[in-house]
Amino acid sequence: MNFSIIRVARTILNVTDLDKSRAFYVDALGFIETERTDEHIYLRGLEEAHHHSLILQKAENPSVEAIGYKVEKEEDLNELEIFLKSKGMKMKWMEAGTQHALGRTLRVQDISGLPMEFFCKMDKAERLLQRFDLHRGSRVQRIDHVNCSVPNVQKAHDFYVKELGFVCSEDTIDEAGHLWATWLHRKQTVHDQAFMNGVGPKLHHIGFWLPDPLAIIHACDVLASLGYAQSIERGPGRHGLSNAFFLYLRDPDGHRIELYNGDYLTSDPDNEPIHWDLDDPRRQTFWGAKAPDSWFDEASVVLDIITREEVLLEDPILEKKKPEFMI
Amino acid sequence: MNFSIIRVARTILNVTDLDKSRAFYVDALGFIETERTDEHIYLRGLEEAHHHSLILQKAENPSVEAIGYKVEKEEDLNELEIFLKSKGMKMKWMEAGTQHALGRTLRVQDISGLPMEFFCKMDKAERLLQRFDLHRGSRVQRIDHVNCSVPNVQKAHDFYVKELGFVCSEDTIDEAGHLWATWLHRKQTVHDQAFMNGVGPKLHHIGFWLPDPLAIIHACDVLASLGYAQSIERGPGRHGLSNAFFLYLRDPDGHRIELYNGDYLTSDPDNEPIHWDLDDPRRQTFWGAKAPDSWFDEASVVLDIITREEVLLEDPILEKKKPEFMI
Amino acid sequence: MNFSIIRVARTILNVTDLDKSRAFYVDALGFIETERTDEHIYLRGLEEAHHHSLILQKAENPSVEAIGYKVEKEEDLNELEIFLKSKGMKMKWMEAGTQHALGRTLRVQDISGLPMEFFCKMDKAERLLQRFDLHRGSRVQRIDHVNCSVPNVQKAHDFYVKELGFVCSEDTIDEAGHLWATWLHRKQTVHDQAFMNGVGPKLHHIGFWLPDPLAIIHACDVLASLGYAQSIERGPGRHGLSNAFFLYLRDPDGHRIELYNGDYLTSDPDNEPIHWDLDDPRRQTFWGAKAPDSWFDEASVVLDIITREEVLLEDPILEKKKPEFMI
Amino acid sequence: MNFSIIRVARTILNVTDLDKSRAFYVDALGFIETERTDEHIYLRGLEEAHHHSLILQKAENPSVEAIGYKVEKEEDLNELEIFLKSKGMKMKWMEAGTQHALGRTLRVQDISGLPMEFFCKMDKAERLLQRFDLHRGSRVQRIDHVNCSVPNVQKAHDFYVKELGFVCSEDTIDEAGHLWATWLHRKQTVHDQAFMNGVGPKLHHIGFWLPDPLAIIHACDVLASLGYAQSIERGPGRHGLSNAFFLYLRDPDGHRIELYNGDYLTSDPDNEPIHWDLDDPRRQTFWGAKAPDSWFDEASVVLDIITREEVLLEDPILEKKKPEFMI
Numbered sequence A, B, C, D: 001m002n003f004s005i006i007r008v009a010r011t012i013l014n015v016t017d018l019d020k021s022r023a024f025y026v027d028a029l030g031f032i033e034t035e036r037t038d039e040h041i042y043l044r045g046l047e048e049a050h051h052h053s054l055i056l057q058k059a060e061n062p063s064v065e066a067i068g069y070k071v072e073k074e075e076d077l078n079e080l081e082i083f084l085k086s087k088g089m090k091m092k093w094m095e096a097g098t099q100h101a102l103g104r105t106l107r108v109q110d111i112s113g114l115p116m117e118f119f120c121k122m123d124k125a126e127r128l129l130q131r132f133d134l135h136r137g138s139r140v141q142r143i144d145h146v147n148c149s150v151p152n153v154q155k156a157h158d159f160y161v162k163e164l165g166f167v168c169s170e171d172t173i174d175e176a177g178h179l180w181a182t183w184l185h186r187k188q189t190v191h192d193q194a195f196m197n198g199v200g201p202k203l204h205h206i207g208f209w210l211p212d213p214l215a216i217i218h219a220c221d222v223l224a225s226l227g228y229a230q231s232i233e234r235g236p237g238r239h240g241l242s243n244a245f246f247l248y249l250r251d252p253d254g255h256r257i258e259l260y261n262g263d264y265l266t267s268d269p270d271n272e273p274i275h276w277d278l279d280d281p282r283r284q285t286f287w288g289a290k291a292p293d294s295w296f297d298e299a300s301v302v303l304d305i306i307t308r309e310e311v312l313l314e315d316p317i318l319e320k321k322k323p324e325f326m327i
């Protein structure tokens, strides 16, 4: 490859009520509001030195406009364009300034139909890591990963690994030997991007990194105090996969957020992927608790990068089941 | 009253396989084994300066032989005898030395049929609180409370409050105004003794105090590492009632253990009981997670203090339901 | 004795700048402000169901007006009056309402010259333990103890134990066998009241209970973020004595506050006091860090209950030294 | 550059008593012992999937034999050889198998005289991250960084940044504008390698990553329980620089170990180095505690890669001072 992707960097969520969303993300979860306009709220975590990692965008219906990746240098965007054009993928450029606080951006409907974007420059913002007086709620530090539901995990996996340079840290194989789910990274954590077998393309959840396990417990307490107990969908618990301590939440529009802490360094080229067997009970959720049906059945629809219509959904190629160790 | 009860002090559990039980309580949960004989394992927490707070006793079938309370002075036992005799309750004395490491003890089948015992003296043991090198698993500190399922909570409540001097810290009232559950204390915590509406008399669980919330998370991790994921029945979570951070476990015989941290001081005579409404959704388990059926349906049978037969069970006088805030 | 003291319940600190003090106690440490007037700020911890446990009172110079204890019932105050009068101690009554939110109060200059007060009734306030959205800074839960510097520890000890019914949990003996320091409790914790050998009578510090050890680390972080790094005098560390995890702070007037978590239950009449040897290096501060000179040399002056003048100071009867295990 | 360095990967410490060292590192700190021979103990952290990250090697006197870095591929070692030879640096090859569990290794006396080594292959070992039953003491996860004292920080900085491809995350500048200390990384954390102004070349400390802040507090408790209170040299505290929560220990030979948790992700090419001013009081140790003299004055000597003699020490080119914010 002639380009270098750094990491997952942001997501644009369409939400139906900015005030309701702000109460959830800022007042309860403790995201920092970098900026707010009539149509947008720009949020970042306490560690983040860029303008935002999450955009809440006013819309008629909940959906996902884009999942954004940061590349190493401007030229990488040109190389990515050449490569993606060679694959015949639907693309568009958004010139610098078209999107607030962002340099020029290449949008593409990826191999699974997901609306991805690549950019190099985002305005900087103050890292508030040492403004402990501003730490609230879950004390969100930074975006960690996105997890998407797609009909053909093997196809998505191959494209991201062989064509885009992602590395697999862990995966899940069904009894017939098919790839059921895969955890892929560019930065040196367990993942930037996960794909799992399901109706899709959909965004299953966005994972945010927290400073320590007690921040997740405090997040539950604050959420419950503010009337958001119903927003806690699953957890807290320990993932077998990735080893992270986790909590899954549903925002006021149903978008799923994961609070996440405790995976491991994946810097080494000889790091061997961990293979989990879909039906091995020992590999299920580490503490044994079951995920609720909603966690398997619901996810956020995504938009076409050109028409802004919802992307049509397809059924997964592997029989649908409910493994309990997915993260 | 002419006697003074200090606190709940121990429980005697009949278990079917001492080695299996030891692996669970000592190797996984981190209880300190004070002594082991062919028939008994004597366990204590890291803070406890007495010989034991839990006895595992070899038996054919799992059951509860006794729930023990410590009184202030030897004379209190005589006063208790006079009082209980006046109530016509089934009693027996066990002279000092009859029970290992214990002074003379008054056993009684209480108003609900529970096998209670009262004693003043137990052999001392080293408090290992500052032997942090010996802290393992859940780092159990001390016995905190027992929770019993009884057919008539109001009757049990009245006896313990009016006749034995317990104080109510919190309770739960059903829609008809009946007392559904009650939390009673002698020591200055939320409870030594809870009663809740159900088939009984049964021991629902024994609660042990932990040093901090992370000890509960670490306990889950260690349990899962050692193959005890299936022993985690409910939690971790925050109780609305008592405010404690909790985890419920089932030991190899199905006896239920609660790991518990974070209630509040109840020293003040003007402390007002908190009344929870059985059907108020805001008063349910603080973070909203539901308890599994087993948590409502299963509990340990108790023995007759004279015959050592299982005490016959009665159905509860209030309609059985599954409120989710019980602790 | 014919009276029953429940626990230490409040302290009245004279401070020179209410705004500065409020910034420290409320904005940084997270105390709840129940009420503020021109002359007073009334503070409580998150667990406390009474109006306040700390009063900041506008004054020309920093000092301590009173250390308040709560008794079980109103009649106890009369019994205390009779007893203290029999000892010839300086006393005065303050009728109900004289002090905001407080019932009638008996003030006394105690055996060491400390301005103590006893009351039964204080207005109730909402317990905010489960309003986790309001937890800030150190998440102060409740007042735990006061520690006073007095010239004759043995005299103070004997008075509180033999005449007032306190129980000793731990103490420190110098090489000649003299009582150097003593930890005394009424409620079932390690102490309500400590006395240590030094120039006095003075208030050395007020200890507040925190929910867990991470709350102390977060308190340090928040204090430093807000410019209060210089207010951190000692710690964080583990006490050998009491086993608590601690931090000592100096407020804007130099009053010393201890944040404290992790001692043990002292409910049992057969709890044996732990005796620490002043010169035994193994009994020093558990992790070995030394306390700064200021911690030994500085403490808050106290006022005469009648004249409101500063009480004259006396040198300690035992040679002054700097043991490092005092808490 | 035609080579790619991945991360700091191990250190070889000469120690005078293997049993004493083992008691400290394994029994107290919780390192996993992969293997022990007559002359060596091979240690790794719970997260590490390679044979070791620390070697304790029996020797007459304490010293540092080598600081090892892992490169991306075997060919990188050849490229490194060509480059270092072009700089006229002292080098030697150690063929695969010469060092236990290690592939061929290029040793070099670096620009400051430090004994560095580069290798690509080390035997794999089981990652024990999810064997929570084996987590002990400080629950060490992985090697994080080494910090070296050198006479000319600017020279070391330039060599590692311009010639070896390290990136600066933070640095410290004295009042004259000279580079006093620098934090350099290859993996995506704040540092793999720090240099600070001092007598050198010396190894100041090795930093190990811990899972959360409470692991540091528990480490202090366990160390003190086992009689190692005197081994705690500094902390616990929060670094201004790097933001990590830290503790410094001295092993039985005086080698300094840092326990470390809580820095931030440095994946982004546009991450801007944070410049700290040596004399700015606001930039000192975040909570304000001072480091002891020993922390500034003592460090481990290093060996010549050919002669195995101690490398001669030089005074620093910048006037020696004691800034308190170094980490």
Ligand SMILES: [Ca+2]
Residues within 6 Å of the ligand: B168, B169, B170, B171, B172, B273, B274, B275, B276
């Ligand atoms: Ca109640």
Ligand SMILES: [Fe+2]
Residues within 6 Å of the ligand: A145, A147, A205, A207, A258, A327
């Ligand atoms: Fe995830």
Ligand SMILES: [Fe+2]
Residues within 6 Å of the ligand: B145, B147, B205, B207, B258, B327
């Ligand atoms: Fe309970």
Ligand SMILES: [Fe+2]
Residues within 6 Å of the ligand: C145, C147, C205, C207, C258, C327
């Ligand atoms: Fe104290």
Ligand SMILES: [Fe+2]
Residues within 6 Å of the ligand: D145, D147, D205, D207, D258, D327
């Ligand atoms: Fe360091």
